[in-house]
Amino acid sequence: MPKKDVERLVGRAILDAEFRERLFADPEATVREEGFDLSKKEMAALKEVDAEKAMALASQMEDTPAAAWK
Numbered sequence: 001m002p003k004k005d006v007e008r009l010v011g012r013a014i015l016d017a018e019f020r021e022r023l024f025a026d027p028e029a030t031v032r033e034e035g036f037d038l039s040k041k042e043m044a045a046l047k048e049v050d051a052e053k054a055m056a057l058a059s060q061m062e063d064t065p066a067a068a069w070k
Contacts, residue, residue, distance in 0.1 A: 005036060005037065006042075008036075009031075009036050012034075013054070013058065014057075014058045014061055015058075015062075017058070017059075017062070019034070020054075020055060020058055021055075023046075024049075024051035024054070024055065027043065027046050027047055028043065031043065031046070
């Protein structure tokens with residue numbers, strides 16, 4: 001998978017709560033339906049992500065004012 005696609009997947013998971021929920025509920029189907037082309041190793045790594053921690057981090061980032069990121 002090209003690095004740009006990895007960045008796109010991670011960015012979307014952080015910014016799009018509905019996508020993030022689908023991704024952690026069924027990673028293989030969500031990746032396939034959204035057109036991401038992950039290797040077996042990349043899919044295995046995705047499945048190893050602690051969904052609760054990732055969801056909490058993304059939620060926290062959504063609540064952070066844009067000015068804080070400058």
